[in-house]
Amino acid sequence: MKKIYSLLCLFLIVSAGYGQNKETEKADKLYDGYQYVDAIDAYLKLVEDNKADAYVYKQLADSYYHVFNVEEASNWYKRAVDNGQDAETYYRYAQVLKSQGNYDEANKQMDKFSEMMPNDIRAKMHLKNPNYIPKLADVTKSFDVGGVAINDAQQSDFGAVLSNDNILYFVSSRKTSGKEDAWTNQPYLDIYKSVRNEEGNLSEPEEVSELNTVYHDGPLTISADGKTVYFSRDGHSDGTFKKIKSNGVKVAQQGIYKATMFEGKWGDVQALPINSVEYTVSHPSISSDGKTLYFASNMPNGIGDTDIWKISIDGDTYGEPVNLGPKVNTSGKEGFPYISGDNILYFASSGHQGFGGFDVFKFDIDKNETAENLGNGVNTKNDDFAFSVNTSKQVGYFSSNRSGVDNIYMAIPICQFQVIANVKDAKTKAFISGANVTISDAQHNQLATQVTTKNGTTSFNVNCENKYTITVTKEGYETAIVLVEPSKGEDVNMDVALELVDEIITETEVKLNNIYFEFDKSNITNQGALELDRLVAIMKDHSEMKILVRSHTDAKGSDAYNLKLSESRAQSTMQYLISKGIDKDRLSAKGVGSLEPKIDCKANCSEEEYAQNRRSEFLIVKD
Incomplete structure (x- = not known):
């Protein structure tokens, strides 16, 4: 039955003739040049003129996906997959559904992705524990269920x-x-x-x-x-x-x-x-x-x-x-x-x-x-x-x-443990209420967000075998990011100290925390969006400010590959800022690959040093 389903999907895609053509040429050129905001306008025009098909829906969805517009990405992915798509589209649709908290539908899309790409590591992880993300915060989900062959x-x-x-x-x-x-x-x-x-x-x-x-x-x-x-x-x-x-x-x-x-x-x-x-x-x-x-x-x-x-x-x-x-x-x-x-x-x-x-x-x-x-x-x-x-x-x-x-x-x-975050002011040691605490998986996919209580505390139930990242934000404070290592079941109680914002704007740049990307990807993650929203607020307060986005990679790939990847990430970052209302004339982007490392350790870098070299800079452009 699974084979029939996969072949049917392939037939639907091929027989419908979806793909690039003269009608989509302008929009495709904008998309290929990472001009996602303009590409969205061009693809929407095709929809308005009744010239859209599943390919256009997919391109629209991907464009919104790249600028982290989850709601619109979800809408267009739904239209796209209703007409049959490649495996990666089902995967991306699942990710935006998770971001919306629609875990049941996300699992359905991951099931389809896994049928089409059973050897993909993402499919294997899903099949091993398909309900892991939806039930992170649900303490009643403590078992994975399956059938047995001995039943009559x-x-x-x-x-x-x-x-x-x-x-x-x-x-x-x-x-x-x-x-x-x-x-x-x-x-x-x-x-x-x-x-x-x-x-x-x-x-x-x-x-x-x-x-x-x-x-x-x-x-x-x-x-x-x-x-x-x-x-x-x-x-x-x-x-x-x-x-x-x-x-x-x-x-x-x-x-x-x-x-x-x-x-x-x-x-x-x-x-x-x-x-x-x-x-x-x-x-x-x-x-x-x-x-x-x-x-x-x-x-x-x-x-x-x-x-x-x-x-x-x-x-x-x-x-x-x-x-x-x-x-x-x-x-x-x-x-x-x-x-x-x-x-x-x-x-x-x-x-x-x-x-x-x-x-x-x-x-x-x-x-x-x-x-x-x-x-x-x-x-x-x-x-x-x-x-x-x-x-x-x-x-x-x-x-x-x-x-x-x-x-x-x-x-x-399912082995689970509780992560308890106690958020404090780094200087006064006073507990901070109303801070947003987000837990993300090892690929920086947002799993859940909670607000600290009057005692500055919040908690999450998580899977023992995985790594997580806790991101804490509060207006007037620097964003804090803490890594949570796998556990054998013992609860983790951590103090997170927030520093007051100090010299975020210097003579030469706007200082933000690292903008993380998924491995080998250039789309903006939830954590990256939290940081970039701070830049959006600053640029709106300083209407004359112009910014050059410079993106760097680590040295794991070839120079040519890293240069291309950093350029796409710089462009995605700029497109996100444009989507949030920043005039594109105030922005420019440049990828420099691994040519200007923060730590010159070459191929002998530790994972921490590699992480520090993967960064984006927001330089203030002087007229």
Whole structure:
């Protein structure tokens, strides 16, 4: 299907005959000369005269993209891609959509880009973690979700837990040759297992016959050493049921049973003393130290229809059931508890606020704070439940009927940490409120902007594996830029000191912070726009001022390449200033490549020295 889609896009582009022609010659010449503002006027004239096609839309979008006019770029990219485009256009459209905060649509465009350019590093990064940018500031996004190959297309599969010896246990109604549950007219549930290899692939499921009966069996939980299981089982199997005399029906409750491993087989099955013919006890989960068993039950003295409870375990001695209370349980239904190795309780609930049906929530046992919804991805408008995670192997599984039948899904934990920025006056050390704090990725793409509180603080939740840049701006202060290195999960608390503006205008130049560009690109980034807006304000205050924009590169490329790149960056910078209302007669631009380094380190520069050589200067032109 993906190949058909890509070929269709190619056919649409070629068959429509989009491209340069005599009608676009004037506008194309302006565009090729980096005269983006004038090029926009020329392309808009073609649109007005009904002479525009997808090529013109693309050129308009790219022109606005180069002068950082996100809204107009987005409008024209949408028109362009509606008619089919090259891969790079989808990529640029995705970037402007992210700048608008339209993350869902941005991901769709990145999906198309990735289909067309699967070997591109940007595509690989997107496919590895497609929801990374949209959920940076969303603490509920802590897992990436994917399907598994062992699901039965017609029958229910759910309740998966991964043991420390890489065996995935789950329950399924796939054995259709046995008895059917008279209440549902569906096959009874049985326990199955599948072996997970180092690549994460699962073997063909096989029945755990020694744990199964002709009635319902499962789900289960397994001890850390893999030698003990606790599992749910229908009371019919051992005759613990009640007879309804009026119609002769035998009503059995779910109970929890224990089994131990002996010579590779499960045996010595024992019923727990908390089982009853009056209420259900089910969905067991054992703590990593084996001392606490969590479960779901509708036993008396609960809060809702079914609650999460726990009991202590000491060998074959079991404590009294303890209700986990209103921070976990509601007047609705709670079930499928799972206690992780780091003492996080995951459970399903229809009572807590969610997306619909059952949602999965987490509750930190140690912190004893309010339960949190796991958010989009794990949860949908359908039933999502039976969440488990093996913290040592960094993989989880949960169940959902989002496809119309209960299936098992994989959940990969996303390592996140919090970046806390404390903004202060460099001289007085007083906290600064109302400062704009922007976080950007390693390519200087803006991810989110927040304003500091009265205590001068703001924070972002970010991915552990990536580098970020914090940019802080406040009127009357110099812009501050701080690098955030990858973390193993520990929060980063940083102080950002702002210097008051001092001699930003000298006899020869206007001093700004470096104007950053994406690698091998010349379009203005969000960080660059913040700096250039300061220059726009200065030039509007000094109406006679004329500026020469001189752009420099580092020495990584050839002299010819660097000269061309610096010229395009100088022109893009000038075009941005024009787009903000600065008369083009007051501006000139020149690229000097790597010929005038700030630090003459040649090919032995450190990354910091390379960065200092990549700069733009704003020289005051004297008449």
